[in-house]
Amino acid sequence: MKLYNTMTNRKEEFVPVHEGKVGMYVCGPTVYNYIHIGNARPMVVFDTVRRYFEYKGYDVNYVSNFTDVDDKIIKKANEEGVSSQEISERFIKECKKDMEGLNVKEATHHPKATEEIDGMIAMIRTLIEKGHAYEKDGTVYFKTRSFKDYGHLSNKNLDDMQAGIRIAVSDEKEDPMDFVLWKPKKEGEPSWPSPWGDGRPGWHIECSVMSKKYIGRTIDIHAGGEDLVFPHHENEIAQSEAANGEKFANYWMHNAFLNIDNKKMSKSAGNFFTVREISEKYPLQVIRFFMLSAHYRSPLNFSDTLVEASKNGLERILTCVDSLKSLEGTAKEGPMTEEEEKNADRIKELVAKYEEAMEDDFNTADAIAAVFEIVKLANVTAKDSGKAYISYARETLVKLCDILGIITEKEEELLDSDIEALIEERQQARKAKNFARADEIRSQLLEQGIILEDTRAGVKWKRA
Ligand code: AMP
Ligand code: ZN
Numbered sequence: 001m002k003l004y005n006t007m008t009n010r011k012e013e014f015v016p017v018h019e020g021k022v023g024m025y026v027c028g029p030t031v032y033n034y035i036h037i038g039n040a041r042p043m044v045v046f047d048t049v050r051r052y053f054e055y056k057g058y059d060v061n062y063v064s065n066f067t068d069v070d071d072k073i074i075k076k077a078n079e080e081g082v083s084s085q086e087i088s089e090r091f092i093k094e095c096k097k098d099m100e101g102l103n104v105k106e107a108t109h110h111p112k113a114t115e116e117i118d119g120m121i122a123m124i125r126t127l128i129e130k131g132h133a134y135e136k137d138g139t140v141y142f143k144t145r146s147f148k149d150y151g152h153l154s155n156k157n158l159d160d161m162q163a164g165i166r167i168a169v170s171d172e173k174e175d176p177m178d179f180v181l182w183k184p185k186k187e188g189e190p191s192w193p194s195p196w197g198d199g200r201p202g203w204h205i206e207c208s209v210m211s212k213k214y215i216g217r218t219i220d221i222h223a224g225g226e227d228l229v230f231p232h233h234e235n236e237i238a239q240s241e242a243a244n245g246e247k248f249a250n251y252w253m254h255n256a257f258l259n260i261d262n263k264k265m266s267k268s269a270g271n272f273f274t275v276r277e278i279s280e281k282y283p284l285q286v287i288r289f290f291m292l293s294a295h296y297r298s299p300l301n302f303s304d305t306l307v308e309a310s311k312n313g314l315e316r317i318l319t320c321v322d323s324l325k326s327l328e329g330t331a332k333e334g335p336m337t338e339e340e341e342k343n344a345d346r347i348k349e350l351v352a353k354y355e356e357a358m359e360d361d362f363n364t365a366d367a368i369a370a371v372f373e374i375v376k377l378a379n380v381t382a383k384d385s386g387k388a389y390i391s392y393a394r395e396t397l398v399k400l401c402d403i404l405g406i407i408t409e410k411e412e413e414l415l416d417s418d419i420e421a422l423i424e425e426r427q428q429a430r431k432a433k434n435f436a437r438a439d440e441i442r443s444q445l446l447e448q449g450i451i452l453e454d455t456r457a458g459v460k461w462k463r464a
Helices: 037-055 071-080 084-101 117-129 158-164 203-214 226-244 275-281 284-292 304-330 338-358 364-381 387-403 416-431 435-447
Strands: 002-005 010-013 021-026 059-064 133-136 139-142 179-184 199-201 219-225 249-255 258-260 450-455 458-463
Touching (some): 037 249, 037 387, 071 084, 117 179, 117 203, 117 226, 179 203, 219 226, 226 249, 304 387, 435 450
Parallel strands (some): 219 249
Antiparallel strands (some): 133 139, 179 199
């Protein structure tokens, strides 16, 4: 499996640290607002990378953080007159709802910066002890020039960078390129005690600490949007490698931007749509499919025309799976005919084409093209085929779509008669004082969207 490594600027064969396992860290959002669809791009893209590794049999430890202490969160909290924690918790919840809508799998670990402060203090301490950091009046800085590889990831050179910046009259930093690891408390801001006084961590140290705790000193894949290459990821490397004395990440993957009118969608520029807004216009599955229609390292322009095209494309796939399913119900049983075997072989070739595309730096655009070819073939061959062939075609499509996080089959709805039978069973269980069973039935129904209401006139139910 080949993936493009930003560190070496070329595609490389993937070799895991531990055989059969992938440790993946994806920088998560700063939670002060609803996420926009630009933020959703890394979520969807790297969730698909994860799904593909899982399909290949790897055990993936997928870690993605929430940055829940930050200037923007504090600003929003002050505007609303509530605590920063209230803001971050609210938007973590909303972000999780959006991720669910986009069918992004729950991370193996979803750490929050504010719950990992001890680890950050410990790492900053190590950096000071090793001569890579220093404290001035409650602020701790990383001594950038103490780390000889600084700038490798972003192909930058410290002297060039320094020549390019106007030197602020900062009397504290020893060098203008030094960056903050710990900042002192300001009035009205959340803070934690530390050896350097009350304060809070800088942004970069979070990811160094959380990736080490949940994955290890050397992680397989570190990922995020391309705006994170510098300074965020460059600084993470400097901190982690200076503290741990080991290579930080073997592969660096960065997604290109989601643009509007060829400009990066961003909150600060104001040219954004939240996932929530978009979900009123399109099913989020369409947005997911749209995002995967381009290679993750190509910029993707967001426009109604392009999303409409994705919507139609997805519809074609879903309709095909539906019709295969209904044909399956009446098709004749028995082994495949020679003709069907030939068509099944053609599908197998297309699966290989799909895998080849995914294994060439996750070329989802080409993988989707292979799915469309299977749809085309199935549409002309299924009608006159037997059950074995139809099932094979349908199951293949379902599997390939599942890797892309596209749900092709709706869950079967419970029939009214099934619901009523379960309600009756629950009544009997209650009469027999078997409350455990009664509760079990209630939650089983709730899981399928059926809400029970015990009224004086008996049990009423409705679909959520
Ligand atoms: P932030 O909350 O700004 O730190 O962003 C969270 C993630 O979204 C990071 O990986 C960013 O690189 C990514 N991101 C932000 N804006 C865009 C965009 N317009 N297109 C693609 N990725 C983005
Ligand atoms: Zn990060």
